[in-house]
Amino acid sequence: MSTTLRKAERERSLWGDAWRRLRRNLFAMIGLVGLVLIVLVAIFAPRIAPYDPNLQDYMVAMKGPSRDHWLGTDNFGRDILSRIIYGARISLRLGLFGTIIGASIGSLLGAVAGYFGGWIDTLIMRLLDIQMAFPGILLAVIVIAVMGISDVNVIIAIGVFSFPTFARVIRGSFLVLREQDYVSAAKSIGAGSRRILFRHLLPNSLSPILVLSTLRLGTAILTAASLGFLGLGVRPPNPEWGTMLSEGRNYMQLAPHIAIFPGLAILLTVVALNLLGDGLRDALDPRTRK
């Protein structure tokens, strides 16, 4: 008896599918390329930056863009291009770790609330409602005011600022997912809550977490910049973008380049992240699957 084994067509996975759709989205690709560039700049900052970002040279203070200093210098004679390049490290790090903290805490709380429901759900969600009633930036300012100015505290502040959004989204998707047949099936063969939560539900909620993380990363970088602008960011003389923007504010009329370039850096990064985030959302949305 001969059996003809037809080579199975390679299955199109959710992720492969999403990537294919993402590639067709021009704006998302612009965002992705932009983000990759910024990450590369951050990683290779010491090799790319023409000067030490904190090197003061009063002979060239407050000079506009020139051949030696492409983006000009500030009132200390520091090279603004070098500061922006090193600033990418700081801004990305603050945004990334802040978002990771927010996403972890938020997802955990949302998962617990969504899966167990009942009074646990009510308690967690009402507490989150209270937290969300606070303007987020105010909450971040309070965290810094209480804990003092430092990188770690800025990351914590961003985490505190962002976790309720994650919790809401995850709870929402868990409410839907826990009614799915495969969950009932897992339950019927005696799977425990932890197994269901982490093996079945969480992987299925990854795409909303990913989309939200990308979008929130932009917000987180903006929050870090806002804190820096308010003088509550990283310690001087570290070149954080928001702090640079705030430092340049006094010279807006006299030497606008000091504020404009860090402002552009923030703008471009956040736009890139938002474009990518929107693209990801469309790509991962099962309803757009063909």
Next chain:
Amino acid sequence: MNRTQHFETVLRDWEAAGLSRRTFLRYVAMGTSAVALNGMLVSHISAQTPVAEPEVAEFPASAPFVDKEFKISLQTEPDNLDVHDTTSNASASVDKCIYEGLVTLNQEMRITTLLAKSWEVSDDAKEFTFFLQEGVTFHDGEAFNAAAVVAAFDRVLNPESTLRRAGYFGAVLDHVEEVDEYTVKFVAKFPFAAMVATLAHPAGGIPSPKAAEAAGADFGIQPVGTGPFKFISWVRGDLITLEKNENYWNPDLAAAVPKLLIRGVSEPSALGIAVQSGDAAFAGPLEAASAQQLRQVDGVEVTSVPGLTVYWATMNNTKEPFTDVRVRQALNYAVDKNAVLMAGSLGEGYVADSPIARDTWGYTEVGAYEPDLDKAKSLLAEAGLADGFSTQIFCSAVHRDRAVAVQGQLSQIGVNAEVMQMESAALTEETSKPQEESNLQMLISQWSPSTGDADWALRPIYTKAQWPPAGNTTSFFTDEEVESAIQQGLEISDPVARAEAYATAQKRIMELAVNLFLYVPDYLGAIVSNAGGCLTQADGVTFFRTAYWRE
């Protein structure tokens, strides 16, 4: 002609007129200006009694009265308009329109008479007798006389007083007594040669005792004085309105505009823009960047006055490694002060060449530490710190640029300073801790003596009695020679000796490199070209009671 030469000329005339050199020098010690001394000389020749003539302010006597309100923007909104219950420069600026003192400081920071016609000082520098102007009334119609002065000072000297200037007067002033209706005597607790300067401070304004008593704690929002402007209203967070006092006693100093509208604008660049856009006729004090930008604008003039403020970085003299004078000197040699001046104030000021500013009475040029990295390194090596060390520079947001500049400069000699920018309330908490608990290492700080006198420039910063939490000696410095020189300056009335004592103190402080001395900033303001009579003065107080329109 500089000030010293000017004084010498006056002294020659003075002696030629048969007046004692000693009396002359005593007046100089009080901070009396050469012009006022000339005035005394003239009146001596006519009346044989030394009288300080009121000086005419920079204000055309024939200034046409233009019936148009005058808008002023200040850097901050006043906190309280009770002249004895505020330490804010913004409040003092407004208070100077509403209240007047017996004496005041003119634009050169020299003492001149106002509500007093003249004064006399006892030889032991303990009793100060003032002869008052007659025919002056407060805005509420009450008469200004000796009883009013006594009542005003009784209010602030009252042991139960919670007024913020209670300590300022209470520390030196024992009591004030009425001699006759227009003569009062101020009695100091100890020989206090700087008493007249103390009264010339903006806090020396005389409030109407009756109104102050009637208003109680609300006097700060319904102030009454004798000044050329009456208080009308205050919308918190927005606008203070003052109106010309029609019954003002001195036609030469009367208001030349019908109304003053005063706003606080806290965003520094908006302050400059207010003048440029016509929202204000005058704005001050300005940031250096705004002033430099406004210099390029037609129709706006920038006023600039060398300040009395000195910026420095304190070093905690009781904490390693700053206990070693060589380390403190090394840091002073390491920093290029011109670079800090550039970064912090875009060059608007001058490098400090003494612990006190040039326009402070009693100033002596000591000379700054010229930047010399080799010398700095060898001094550090001698102190056993050839590889440098790590430290922290505390600062508030306003001093951030100076802190970063100092940090950058110190890195050249291997001193790794971390800039600890703190929120101002948290920083005040830190700087108020007693020596044993203090975490301070370096701190960017400043001081401005609003009396214009060396005593108030040195005593709060360089004496053990003023260590936190009592005062502002955040360097925790003490030195026998400096302490005794400052004390001498207070007790002796001979002004040459007094000036010498202060010179000794200044030299010694510089030699011991108590602080890392930086620079003296200019005070900047902007005024529209068709107006005049406004200026942010050397003490940071904005003066605008003489505001006028040019057309």
